[in-house]
Amino acid sequence: MQKNDIVKVVIEDVGVGGEGIGKVNGYTLFIKDAIIGDVVEAKVMKAKKNYGYARLMNILTPSEYRVEKPVCQVARKCGGCQIQEMKYDRQLEFKNQKVRGNLMRIGEVPEQLLDRIMEPIVGMDETEGLGGPYHYRNKAQFPIGIDKDGNIVTGFYAGRTHSIISNTNCALGVEINEQILKLILDFMKEYHISAYDEGKHQGLVRHVLIRYGFTTKEIMVCLVINGGGLPHGEVLAKRLAKIEGMTSVTLSINKEKTNVIMGNVIKPLWGQMYITDYIGNVKYQISPLSFFQVNPVQTEKLYKLALEYSGLNDVSCGNPSDKVVWDLYCGIGTISLFLAQKAGKVYGVEIVPQAIDDARNNAKINEIENAEFFVGKAEEVLPQYYEDYAKEHGGETAHADVIVVDPPRKGCEETLLQTMVDMQPERIVYVSCDSATLARDVKFLRGNGYELERVRAVDQFPHTVHVETVVQLSLKKDTPKIEVIMEPEEESNYTPKGKASYSNIKKYVKDKYGVNVHSRYIAEVKRLCGLEMGENYRKSKKENPDIKYCPPQKKEYIKEALRYFGALA
Numbered sequence: 107m108q109k110n111d112i113v114k115v116v117i118e119d120v121g122v123g124g125e126g127i128g129k130v131n132g133y134t135l136f137i138k139d140a141i142i143g144d145v146v147e148a149k150v151m152k153a154k155k156n157y158g159y160a161r162l163m164n165i166l167t168p169s170e171y172r173v174e175k176p177v178c179q180v181a182r183k184c185g186g187c188q189i190q191e192m193k194y195d196r197q198l199e200f201k202n203q204k205v206r207g208n209l210m211r212i213g214e215v216p217e218q219l220l221d222r223i224m225e226p227i228v229g230m231d232e233t234e235g236l237g238g239p240y241h242y243r244n245k246a247q248f249p250i251g252i253d254k255d256g257n258i259v260t261g262f263y264a265g266r267t268h269s270i271i272s273n274t275n276c277a278l279g280v281e282i283n284e285q286i287l288k289l290i291l292d293f294m295k296e297y298h299i300s301a302y303d304e305g306k307h308q309g310l311v312r313h314v315l316i317r318y319g320f321t322t323k324e325i326m327v328c329l330v331i332n333g334g335g336l337p338h339g340e341v342l343a344k345r346l347a348k349i350e351g352m353t354s355v356t357l358s359i360n361k362e363k364t365n366v367i368m369g370n371v372i373k374p375l376w377g378q379m380y381i382t383d384y385i386g387n388v389k390y391q392i393s394p395l396s397f398f399q400v401n402p403v404q405t406e407k408l409y410k411l412a413l414e415y416s417g418l419n420d421v422s423c424g425n426p427s428d429k430v431v432w433d434l435y436c437g438i439g440t441i442s443l444f445l446a447q448k449a450g451k452v453y454g455v456e457i458v459p460q461a462i463d464d465a466r467n468n469a470k471i472n473e474i475e476n477a478e479f480f481v482g483k484a485e486e487v488l489p490q491y492y493e494d495y496a497k498e499h500g501g502e503t504a505h506a507d508v509i510v511v512d513p514p515r516k517g518c519e520e521t522l523l524q525t526m527v528d529m530q531p532e533r534i535v536y537v538s539c540d541s542a543t544l545a546r547d548v549k550f551l552r553g554n555g556y557e558l559e560r561v562r563a564v565d566q567f568p569h570t571v572h573v574e575t576v577v578q579l580s581l582k583k584d585t586p587k588i589e590v591i592m593e594p595e596e597e598s599n600y601t602p603k604g605k606a607s608y609s610n611i612k613k614y615v616k617d618k619y620g621v622n623v624h625s626r627y628i629a630e631v632k633r634l635c636g637l638e639m640g641e642n643y644r645k646s647k648k649e650n651p652d653i654k655y656c657p658p659q660k661k662e663y664i665k666e667a668l669r670y671f672g673a674l675a
């Protein structure tokens with residue numbers, strides 16, 4: 107095969123980037139925009155020894171999975187969508203297969219296990235949101251530039267480039283974007299405000315950020331500028347303010363020669379500095395620099411799934427108000443606050459300090475008091491906490507009931523996974539935006555005492571190749587469990603008063619019957635009553651003959667205390 111060859115190809119597979127894959131006399135070609143089932147004519151652009159890349163020239167026979175006409179006119183050129191021309195059902199199948207394939211190949215998860223536990227991918231229904239799998243994004247960042255005729259334009263970058271494809275009507279964004287962008291472009295023309303030229307690092311307006319609260323209908327507009335201020339900014343603000351729902355108009359100052367979009371200084375132009383929106387019943391304040399999930403409809407489903415997989419809603423797992431949960435990579439505390447409503451205590455860890463400011467603020471406005479946030483790297487904060495805990499508690503191990511992780515694409519570091527395993531949570535819920543690194547980490551966890559129990563992909567980004575996955579891992583029943591006994595001092599930090607805490611039970615029994623009950627006895631009774639999941643208590647007795655069982659009388663006292671504090675029926 108040689109460059110510029112024109113070949114006829116039957117597309118037989120989909121690559122990880124959504125491209126079509128076909129073979130010509132045993133030679134593999136990757137063809138962007140070709141869809142599995144298509145027969146196409148393609149021009150070879152790059153030919154390596156065993157495979158090459160070709161450009162789609164003509165569709166000879168369209169696949170049954172091909173849409174008749176994509177919703178967006180620039181779907182092929184624009185870098186935003188990769189698979190808009192593929193029917194939505196087929197997109198979902200592709201994403202599900204991608205997750206499954208990675209778990210099998212990289213994660214070495216047996217196929218039979220996946221057959222049994224993998225649940226169907228969660229897609230978007232046409233009736234949901236503002237247009238089902240279209241118009242789902244609550245945030246868009248439009249670059250502003252000049253076209254070859256010198257006109258100010260906005261749109262999206264073409265795939266892998268920084269040339270702007272003019273388009274104010276993105277099929278994934280909200281409708282109001284178009285009106286706002288036109289208003290801004292008209293204003294710029296009228297007042298001779300320059301667009302930023304990346305090459306020359308000249309000109310003023312670089313990007314327009316628009317955010318929309320799906321529940322509140324509040325709108326935010328933030329102009330990213332290469333300068334200290336916007337001439338006639340008050341005129342623009344006044345015009346934007348007339349749009350129904352406009353809540354916040356700001357400037358973001360970015361004078362750097364960089365392709366980072368936002369500048370860190372935010373100046374007000376009109377209204378508030380933030381908008382408010384909801385995921386489920388939790389309220390979030392979102393400022394121009396805040397990270398917030400872009401597809402609120404699917405995010406709610408994702409978080410509900412994370413909650414379900416955490417087992418905190420499951421009565422058989424004991425009293426949720428006793429549960430200690432860690433939410434690692436917590437961002438602005440979205441998952442933390444969702445889970446805090448069902449847990450005793452939630453600890454969130456996030457590397458970006460501003461996100462933690464948002465998380466604390468979001469906890470406050472929702473009157474959630476049992477969530478605590480730490481700034482730092484998850485792989486440093488958790489191991490450090492574990493180490494300090496042991497030092498402060500005479501060698502005892504820090505325990506968590508549930509650990510949730512939602513890392514960026516690179517997944518979790520092994521030091522973190524090891525600490526998680528050491529903490530022996532009953533459940534690990536792993537939310538992932540890259541199923542390859544998820545699979546790698548699942549392999550580690552399966553090799554260290556955890557079993558994969560549930561897997562479900564969620565389509566957060568229809569028409570792109572991205573897919574989110576949530577998995578549940580549970581501590582294997584036959585894993586020797588380290589005894590976790592909480593002493594009053596430590597547990598009083600995170601167990602609300604009046605609950606079936608160790609200290610309350612001890613006090614209750616002491617006050618009523620004048621005897622002391624050891625934490626170990628309480629742990630034993632809790633387990634016998636199914637309030638804690640440590641099925642291995644008896645096993646640890648075998649390994650450590652010094653452990654004494656709780657005498658029957660004290661057992662009854664403890665049970666009575668558990669009933670008194672509402673932990674036992």
Ligand code: SAH
Nearest residue numbers: 435436437440456457458483484512513514
């Ligand atoms: N769970 C949140 C955010 C997930 S995105 C939500 O659903 O909204 C991943 C987050 O991990 C980002 O906020 C990123 O800033 C953070 N992050 C990246 N590396 C990290 C690390 N090493 N330790 C902790 N947080 C990290």
